[in-house]
Amino acid sequence: MPEYVLARPKATPLDPPLAYSRLREEEPVSRVTIWDGRRSAWLVTRYEDARAVLGHSAFSSDSSHAGYPSLRPDHPPMPPGFFANVDPPLHTTMRRTLTREFMIKKIDALRPAIADITGQLLDEMTRSQGPVDLVESFALPLPSLVICELLGVPYEDHEYFQSRSKVFVDITATGQQFAKAWGELNAYLLDLLTAKRKAPGDDVLSRLGEQVDAGTVTERDATDLAVFLLFAGHETTANMIALGTVTLLQNPDQIPRLLAGPAETALAVEELLRYLSIVHLGLRRRAIEDVTIGNVTISAGDGVIVPIHLANRDPEFFTDPDRLDLGRANARQHVAFGYGIHQCLGQPLARAELQVVLPELFRRLPGLRLDTPLEDLAFKQATGVYGVRALPVTW
Numbered sequence: 001m002p003e004y005v006l007a008r009p010k011a012t013p014l015d016p017p018l019a020y021s022r023l024r025e026e027e028p029v030s031r032v033t034i035w036d037g038r039r040s041a042w043l044v045t046r047y048e049d050a051r052a053v054l055g056h057s058a059f060s061s062d063s064s065h066a067g068y069p070s071l072r073p074d075h076p077p078m079p080p081g082f083f084a085n086v087d088p089p090l091h092t093t094m095r096r097t098l099t100r101e102f103m104i105k106k107i108d109a110l111r112p113a114i115a116d117i118t119g120q121l122l123d124e125m126t127r128s129q130g131p132v133d134l135v136e137s138f139a140l141p142l143p144s145l146v147i148c149e150l151l152g153v154p155y156e157d158h159e160y161f162q163s164r165s166k167v168f169v170d171i172t173a174t175g176q177q178f179a180k181a182w183g184e185l186n187a188y189l190l191d192l193l194t195a196k197r198k199a200p201g202d203d204v205l206s207r208l209g210e211q212v213d214a215g216t217v218t219e220r221d222a223t224d225l226a227v228f229l230l231f232a233g234h235e236t237t238a239n240m241i242a243l244g245t246v247t248l249l250q251n252p253d254q255i256p257r258l259l260a261g262p263a264e265t266a267l268a269v270e271e272l273l274r275y276l277s278i279v280h281l282g283l284r285r286r287a288i289e290d291v292t293i294g295n296v297t298i299s300a301g302d303g304v305i306v307p308i309h310l311a312n313r314d315p316e317f318f319t320d321p322d323r324l325d326l327g328r329a330n331a332r333q334h335v336a337f338g339y340g341i342h343q344c345l346g347q348p349l350a351r352a353e354l355q356v357v358l359p360e361l362f363r364r365l366p367g368l369r370l371d372t373p374l375e376d377l378a379f380k381q382a383t384g385v386y387g388v389r390a391l392p393v394t395w
Contacts, residue, residue: 001040004032004305006171006280007381013374014247014276015322016309020045024310029296032305034069041069041303042296043282047318047335049293050311053304055340059285062087068286069303071384074175079182081224084342091341097217097225098345101150101204107348110150114356117145122364130394131371138361139241139391140234143353147233150349151226152196152203153189161185165231169384171281182227189226193219204229229346236278237350239380239387244272244358246377246388247324249370257326259359268326269354274334275324277309281384283338308335309386365395 008017023030024045032043044053053059063070063085064077078085083094100106125137144162148155167173167181193209200206208222217225248255258268282305287298298304312334313321325331337344344350362368370377371392378389 001031001033003037004034004041004043004282006383006386008280008379008386010375013377013379014243014250016280016307016313020307020310021313024314029294029298034303034305035073038073039069039303041305042293042298044293044304044306045310045314046294047311047314047316050306050308050335051339052293053285053306054283054335054338054342056291058287058289058291059304060087060288061085061091061285061342063284065286067301067303069284069305071171071281071284072173072175072178076175076179076182079220079224081221081226082228083225084228088341094221094225095345097208097211097221098204098229101207102345102348104348107352110146110349111352111356113149114142114146114353115360117142118357118360122360126365126395131392132394134245134391134393135238135242135388136390139245140238142241142357143234143237146349146353147230150204150233151230152201152205153192153230157188160188161230162234165235168231169235170382171384172382185227185230186220186223189230190219190223193223193226232344232346233349236385237353239278239385240273240276240350240354241357242388242391243276243278243386244354245361245368245393246370246374246391247272247276248358248362249368250374251324254324254326255362259363262355264327265355265359266351267328267331269351269358270331270334271324271326271328272354272358273336274312274318274328274331276386277312277334277336278386279336279384280307280309280386282307283342308338311335367395368393369395 028046164181196206197209211217285304337347371394380387
C-alpha cells in the first residue's frame, strides 16, 4: 500500500500529485497507509464517489472513534464546538447555533466593509515601491480583519491567535501541541465572551453570550465554536487569496474574465476554488456500516479519506480539469467546501471576500507580477491547508 502524502510536485505546485491522478484512473477506491504505515485507510479519488461518501449517513465524521483516520496518531478528541468532527444530532445543534450568522443576506451586508479593508490594505501596501510580501501585507491581514470584525475580536491580538491557529493545520505538530494551542485560544476567547456578556455589541461573540445566558448553549461550547470560527475564518481564505493570486499571474489571459462584471467574477472565483482546492489533507470519515462505493465494499470501522483536490480534477466530470478556465460552466459544482451536512458553513463569507478582494487587487495593480520565480516559492506542503509561505510581488 502506498502512503498518503500531501506534497505537490515542485515543478507543478498548483496541481495534485500525478501519482494520485493515475490512481484515480486505475483504482479509484484503494488502500493507502497513514502515520508512517501504522494505519491504513481507503482513498476515494473520483468526483462522484467523493460525493457519495460525503453525502452518506453511514460515514461518520466523529474523530473520537477508533478507525477514524486522523491527521496524527495522538490527535486529541475534538470538542463539540469543532462541529466539523461530530455527527448529528450534536452536529445539527452546534451548526444551528451559527447558521444565521452566515446567511447570504447577512454576509452580503459585509461587502462594503470588506471593500474598505481591501482598499486600506492596498493603499498601505502601495506606499512602497515593492517588492512586498503579499501574504504578510495583504492576504493574511485581510481575512483576519474581517473575521475579527464579525466575531468581535480585537485585531491587535492577531499575532496571538494566528500563531496558535498555525498549529491546527501543521501535520507535524503533536496532539499535545494541538491541545495546548486549542486550550490557549479557548481561554483567550472565554475572557472575551465574559466581557461581551456584560457589555454586548453587534458581533457573533455577543450573540453567543446571549445564547449562553438563555441556556441554549454552554459556555464551553460557545468558546469552542468561537475558536473554530476564528481559526477557519482567516486561515483558509488567507491561503486562497495568495494561491489565487499566484494562479492568476500564471494565467494572465484569464484575468479579464475576473474583471468583466459581478456574474463573471462570481464564476471565476468558483473556478479558482475548484482548481486549487486548498484543503488538500482530504476530508476524513469512518464507516459505521458496510457500504459499497464504486465497486469496492468498505467495511464498518474502516477509515476513509476523500481528497477533494483530486475529486475536483476528475476528467469524468470536469472537461480538461487541469486547465484553469474562469468561464467554466459547471465550476460551481466543485466540492472545495465539502458536500453533504458537513459542507462548510462559512462558504458565503469566503466567496464574498474572494469576489471583492481578487478583482480589486488586479484592478488597482494591473502590472502586478511575481518578484520570485514560481519554482523558488516555498509552498506549505506539510499543512492541512495548502498555500504559499511568502509571496514576493512587485508592480
